[in-house]
Amino acid sequence: MTRPRNGGDVAAETLTALGARTAFGIPGQHALGLFDALQSRPEVRFVSSRVENNAAFAADGHARLTGDVTPLLVSTGPGALLTLASLQESAAASAPVLCISSQIPSEGLGGARRGFLHELADQSASARGVVKSVHTVRHASQIPSAIAEAWRSAAAAPAGPVWVEIPQDVLLAPVELPPVSDVDGSPEPLRPRAELVDEAARLLDGAERPVVLAGGGVSRARAQGALLRLAEHLQAPVACTFGGKDAFPWEHPLSLQSWLEDRHTTEYLEQADVLLVVGSGLGELSSNYHTMRPKGRVVQIEADMGKLEANGPALGIHADAAPALDALAARVTPRARSERAEHETADVKRKVADRLAGQGLETEARVLEAVREALPDGAPSYWDMTILGYWAWSAWDPRGGAMHSAQGTGGLGYGLPAALGAAAAHDGPVLAVSGDGGAMYGIAELATARQHDLDVTWLIVDDGGYGILREYMNGAFGRASHTELARPDFTALAGSFGVSAVLTDIDRLRGDLAAALAAPGPSVVVLPAVLRMFAPTHLD
Template identity: 75%
Template sequence: MTHARTGGDLVVESLIALGARTAFGIPGQHALGLFDALRRRPELRLVSSRVENNAAFAADGHARATGEVTPLLVSTGPGALLTLASLQESRAASVPVLGISSQIPSAGLGGARRGFLHELPDQQASFAGVVKSTHVVRHASQIPSAIAAAWRDAATAPAGPAWVEIPQDVLLGPAGVPPVTALDAEPAPLAPRPELIEEAARLLSSARRPVILAGGGVSRSGGRAALVELAERLQAPVATTFGGKDAFPWEHPLSLQSWLEDRHLTDYLERADVLAVVGSGLGELSSNYHTFAPTGRLIQVEADLGKLEANHAALGVHADAGLALTALAGRVRPRAADPAVFAEVAQVKARVAERLAGQDLDREHRVVAAVRAALPDDAPSFWDMTILGYWAWSAWDPRNAGMHSAQGAGGLGFGLPAAIGAAAGHDGPVLAVSGDGGAMYSIAELAALRQHDLDVTWLIVDDGGYGILREYMTDAFGQATHTELARPDFVALARSFGVEATLSSVETLEADLAAALARPGPSVVVLPALLRMFAPTHLG
């Protein structure tokens, strides 16, 4: 029997025509026409989750690891709304996720309250303040163009999530148009204006102490090589934000690394007579909690127009970071290698190390070192909002792979589902890191991990509660409240899902983690440890 093509087929055909090969999501009643269409087109693989917010985190992780627009497929109402917190992270971190949701039947749209299952007065409005753009389809013939427009929005710098809604009856009804074979959703490049590049190059070339702060926009735009070229031509030291940790080689003699919460590094950045901030909005974390006060001239290259000069006056260059860095590298006046600059950089890092050495943090240093030693250089890592993750923001050497965390919006539960998404597009092991509090947000995804047999090792640091909140509350109020948690035996629970699990210790962590990462397929390593944060220095 010949299958009659439907609106659901048009969705899948459009995604394949745009280049998608992996999608994430969970079926629901209104979306059945879409998920049935996936059955007929196996070239678009679906990696299913157990909770919609985790499906959205998985799409986010896949997009970060591959640099590709990644589809997220969910159903109406409760299913769609559960993705909002995850899409907030994607928006804050400029991650190109394409959300496609079903909707109630067309007859219920437009304000009528007809009592359909999952009905909302205005589902689209719920997403308008979170994603870059929303698109509502009314007829099957609109599907390819709506998906292409949303795809282009997601991919256009600054990247971010876009949202498409399609009513149930349109997904189930006849396609009405021929099969989709080609769609164009190529984003227009956000190139810098020439006069701005000329002025920025003049300022940097004439600077006595040029310094660069590189953000996540450098990594996302493929600007790493151009950044190295620019830094070496200028002999300019480079610090990286937490979101741009792989933007510059960690051990390069010009690398100031990422100790942005340390006053020694903040002071050094402030003293630059010309500071080029590339691919960062200088938000709370990148500005040492808004205490950063530059004394010299600031140049800011930023793709997000709303972030340009939002926190500091600057020569604002609205552009993709990679394109701007390439243009600048070709225009600045080169300088000879300067051992004095290398010595300055080394001195800043030595002062940071000296301050940390006086805080009795040997256990924390050992744990970070053990994880770094166990993880292959080309294996990406995904960190939840946990004390070890906060350490990694500053102390982690990303080497040849990305280090990703939920510090864009700061929501819990990111680590495991994002690693699942990355593993679906990566050949080799992927590391997820969570605390016991964050782990409980995504514990159900052990089932997805096992079902899809993905090569993810999940490190759970079990300190018996919300460790970072415990520290914050103790510092602020003298004691913590409601931060201590009952939790399962994580090893036994993982094994009940058929996932290999190991109870580790600080002394055996490197070996246990290395063994888990070397073993194909999913695994869990549980580290019972009470870790402490280093003392903040943003107060001077």
């Protein structure tokens, strides 16, 4: 028997009309009308996670890889609240995740405490401090406009997560509305003002030693080509932040790479007579823990208006990176090749390498090199907050494949679920990297990987605890407490999910990881190893 169309159908039709082709989440009692409606629309692939925060990380990973608004569908109360820590990461990383949560029946909204299952006094208030915008639906006729407005908000620079709430009864009630087809979630482009482009071009043309710090905003805007043109026109060395590691070619003669936690790099950035900061708010990690003190003029291009000049005076240009860099590249006067700039760039990297060479970190370098050589060029990687991930922030060569991590907010458990989200859109292998502590946050998602046959290889570096916290505590207090962890046999546990797994060592890592990545479907590689971080950021 065919049921009548309802609010859930209207929501599903709206998502389809807006272009959604993959969604993530977990069903729940109040949201069943939406999930049933989605079932009849095979053009939208639904990837069901096991825990809501991991579903949100998966949506984040998908959104970062594709640049597309990615739906996240969850139920009321506990399900909705479990997404918030992950959506905080999406907000920090400008990942356009569209969270649609159900709500208790309409009669319980507005503060009345009727005792409904999952009831919160004000669910949207919990989300409001995390996401870009909140949209609450009261009637089915509001659903298309609310979702389209949320979609536009999520996609508009700076992109980020948004929140839509639809009560259970609105999702289930029959509707007489025609099928949804005419909706538009396209955002307005965020272009720079002409007088600011002129002034920035004047400053850069007049600079003898211009330098660029490129952040994640360049990568998100797909503005790598424009940045390359501008840097070559100016003959300006370029450093990339940890969130924008693919913003500039790693081996380019003008590439300073990403050693932002080293004073050699910091001092070079400080000495620029004009420092162009694009797509970065100069936060803690990008400014070497707020120790960078530029001596020349700073030009800052940033889509998030709240970040303009938040960490120092600048010529602030409120714009998305792509149109701003295109405009500047067309406006500045091209220069002849500068051997001085190339020599200085190489000298900074040599100083960094010399400093590391005296710290006895050969094992760490071998491990990261083995991972890099095993992963095919162009394949994306997703890194948890683990020591090898911290190394990758500075030392990983993207080779055409974007590197993503949870460095926006630093929460554990990002690597595997985010990689699963990416694998739902990527044709080829995706790498996830976790420590044993972070791995336990997402171990249930091995079931998701197997169920949906997602091509993710998960490297777990097992050092017996929270390795980075162990180092921090030993450094600060001379001892570590509560950092050592009991953990499972990860290979046996993966096997119980039907996921192939191998226990490796440093000598066999490259071959074992390459074989796992070459085999279709999910796999796990476990490396027992205690790795160390490089020394603090001061000069030796």
